[in-house]
Amino acid sequence: MKIYNSLNRRLEDFEPLNPEQVTIYSCGPTVYDYIHMGNARTALVTDIIRRYLLYKGYNVKLVQNLTDIDDKIIRRAAELGTSAKQLAHENSEAYFEDSQRLGIHLADVHPKATEHIQDMINLIQILIDKGAAYVIDGSIYYRVNAFAEYGKLSNRKPEDLLAGARVEVDERKENPRDFDMWKAAKPGEPSWDSPWGKGRPGWHIECSAMAMKHLGETIDIHAGGEDLLFPHHENEIAQSELATGNTFARYWMHVAFLKIDGKRMGKSEKNFIFLRDALDHxxxxxxxxxxxxxxxxxxxxxxxxxxxxxxxxxxxxxxxxxxxxxxxxxxxxxxxxxxxxxxxxxxxxxxxxxxxxxxxxxxxxxxxxxxxxxxxxxxxxxxxxxxxxxxxxxxxxxxxxxxxxxxxDTEIQDSATDNEAKIEPLVDLLLEVRQDARNRKDWETSDKIRDRLKELNVEIQDTPQGTTWKFLARS
RNA sequence: GGUGGCGUAGCCAAGUGGUAAGGCCAGGGCCUGCAAAGCUCUUAUUCGUCGGUUCGAUUCCGACCGCCACCUCCA
The missing domain is CATH 1.10.730.10 (Isoleucyl-tRNA Synthetase; Domain 1)
Known part of the structure; x- marks a missing residue:
């Protein structure tokens, strides 16, 4: 079995670290809105990878996080006049609903960032102790130069990163590439206590902390959208590997983007489509x-x-x-x-x-x-x-x-049959009447029965072995 | 500027150093009272362009053209 590993940009033989159990971490959605088709693609790929590994006889432990605190959630909550907590909760529920409608099985663990604050603080403390992080006004930054292998996943040299960057540089940082692991609280924002004062976690630290907490210091497969490769996954590696000294993820998988009508799907372009809307059609x-x-x-x-x-x-x-x-x-x-x-x-x-x-x-x-x-x-x-x-x-x-x-899905097929079992004799009766009509060559009656049944989602077929019928799939 | 990817029939999409899976659509035929479903035939001598390597390339190498992603929150 081979997997394309983004780390080496090559197809590699897949050998789980522990033959007893394959560990997978999948970067889940930030719950500031319903998930769109692009999120669905990544979640579905993860779901199918798991199903296939199970089919092959592996045991699999899948962890998929939900980012339930970040800038977008805070901003959206303010717009809607609700709390970040409430908004995140509602969209988390919506996420489970939507993904299950797509037939995606629940992961073994769905950790939430806000429920792992202490784990993140512990990890940050380790990095501070190792000299890989520094504090500015209650915020903690990761010192990219402390990790010699920084850039190994995205194949970027430190110099290159600066070249075309259009990002506003925070002048307080030692190096423009340093990223925040802990953000000091601004007035009115949700915050948690930490050794460095009130604040909230950065995005990258949550995945490092939650992946290692639920799957160990080294996981087999880490998956996510291709846009996460840099900087998100690069930063996860930097944090985790510097903290533990061990390989963080052995196989990195990145799912390509979904476009809509030939154009990049994005909230700013206003051409995204929610999974739930697609499922309605x-x-x-x-x-x-x-x-x-x-x-x-x-x-x-x-x-x-x-x-x-x-x-x-x-x-x-x-x-x-x-x-x-x-x-x-x-x-x-x-x-x-x-x-x-x-x-x-x-x-x-x-x-x-x-x-x-x-x-x-x-x-x-x-x-x-x-x-x-x-x-x-x-x-x-x-x-x-x-x-x-x-x-x-x-x-x-x-x-x-x-x-x-x-x-x-045979289960859905079966349950549908159970539900509709009661009307089977009625359909059979109609088909009997229709057959009588056909024997009389009364095509008008015969076709009327066929057409009317079709309108009721019952499709009949005349075969050499007799007439068969079935319920049409409902969407 | 840096990094990576893509360009295969009307459309979507696999794939391989030895001559192109599959799906959708379209047209003809079979079956049928008519349908539906199914079967069947037809649909790329050719895989962006130009060179190179090779007995042989769509598949490897180079150049070029076109498209795209990431480098900034984004699956």
């Missing part, structure tokens, strides 16, 4: 399919056309799985068959694994899945009773892999 599986239709390190453009394409692809997948579902109970793994489809099933599994093993290439993995879908449909169209056990195997293989990607 498209089913979970469609959005997930869209988000993984390109490799995670490549830019992806959110637009209606792309989502429509994913809708089509998911429809094709669901049609196939629906048709296959009735063979599921016929599974018989004891007797290996020599059907051509059997080979296709094995081939798909191996292609899927190979794709995911190569830096989680979900686009390629989807290719493998849809190749089997094609083979299954072919097999179904020339229906042969003897292939039934193989169809069951195909169903198993497809649902298993689709669940790693989260583009097919």
């Amino acid at each position: 498209y089913p979970t599986e469609v959005i997930r399919h869209f988000l993984i239709s390109a490799h995670y390190r490549h830019p992806l453009d959110y637009n209606q056309e792309s989502l429509t394409k994913s809708e089509g692809a998911i429809r094709r997948l669901n049609n196939c799985l629906d048709a296959l579902k009735k063979y599921d109970r016929d599974i018989d793994l004891s007797e290996p068959m020599d059907a051509p489809l059997q080979h296709a099933v094995q081939e798909m599994k191996s292609q899927f694994t190979q794709a995911m093993d190569t830096d989680f290439n979900t686009a390629q993995a989807l290719g493998a899945i849809f190749t089997l879908v094609s083979e299954v449909n072919k097999s179904l169209s020339t229906f042969d009773e003897s292939e039934t056990p193989v169809l069951a195997q195909a169903y198993q293989a497809l649902t298993e892999t689709c669940q790693v990607l989260g583009i097919y």
Whole structure:
């Protein structure tokens, strides 16, 4: 299994530090607003990495933080006339709601910055003691020159950082590149007590402190959006590694940006889209399919056309799985068959694994899945009773892999069926009446029943084996 | 100025030193009372341009053109 490590800009073999448990830290959202599709992309990539590692048999501990105190939260709260605490709380709840609607499983721990103030203070104190930090008017700055390897992640030389910088330099700092780990409280701002007076933590220190608290001094995988590579992740490394003397994260993964209608998505451009709004228009599986239709390190453009394409692809997948579902109970793994489809099933599994093993290439993995879908449909169209056990195997293989990607949820499918079980006899009755009409060649009545049922989200299909029907997926 | 990335069919998107997965759309055919679904055929002699290395490059190297990201809070 290989992972592209931003640290070396190379594909590297993945070997967890502790074979018993893979540790992952994912930089979560700053909860000053609902999360947008870009946040969702990063969260989804993390979710799928975890699902795949579990599929491979690893134990995984995933930690994803929520930044619940920062400048943006304070500013937004002031605008809305609420408290920073209340705003952060509401948006945290909204985050869990939205991400679960996207089928993202909860992390094992979701630490919040405001609940780890003491851990951060302890870490800052260590850095002060080691001479890597200094105090100015109650604020603590990290002395970048104290860490010889500063710049190793972003591949930047100290001189380069100064060149095109358009940032206002705080003249009080020893070096313009030094960053704050603790900000002295300004009047009216939320603050916490510290050995240096009232204040609040800087952004970078929270991830260092919370990652190490919940996962140890060295973690396997650290993930986040590509924009976090510098300075956020660079600073996390500087803080953590200088404090402990150990490697902070062994594999750094960065998810590329999502664009909207070809343009950079950003709050300032006013062209961002909230995940919850997207979920109001498209089913979970469609959005997930869209988000993984390109490799995670490549830019992806959110637009209606792309989502429509994913809708089509998911429809094709669901049609196939629906048709296959009735063979599921016929599974018989004891007797290996020599059907051509059997080979296709094995081939798909191996292609899927190979794709995911190569830096989680979900686009390629989807290719493998849809190749089997094609083979299954072919097999179904020339229906042969003897292939039934193989169809069951195909169903198993497809649902298993689709669940790693989260583009097919059997539980949701089942619960939907339970809910609607009551009206099944009614639909069957209507189909009986329709069949009578068809026998009389009363196409008007027959088509009316079909059309009216379609309006009620019941789709019927006349096949050589008789008429079948199903509920259409609701978004 | 520095760092990194991208340019593959109508669209989206994988991929490989030996001749291009998959999806969407479109057109023809089969099936059907008509649909739907499915099947089937057609759709890049070619992978931004120009050079180089090689028996052979879309894949490696160089130059150029175009696009983008980061260097500032941002997933």
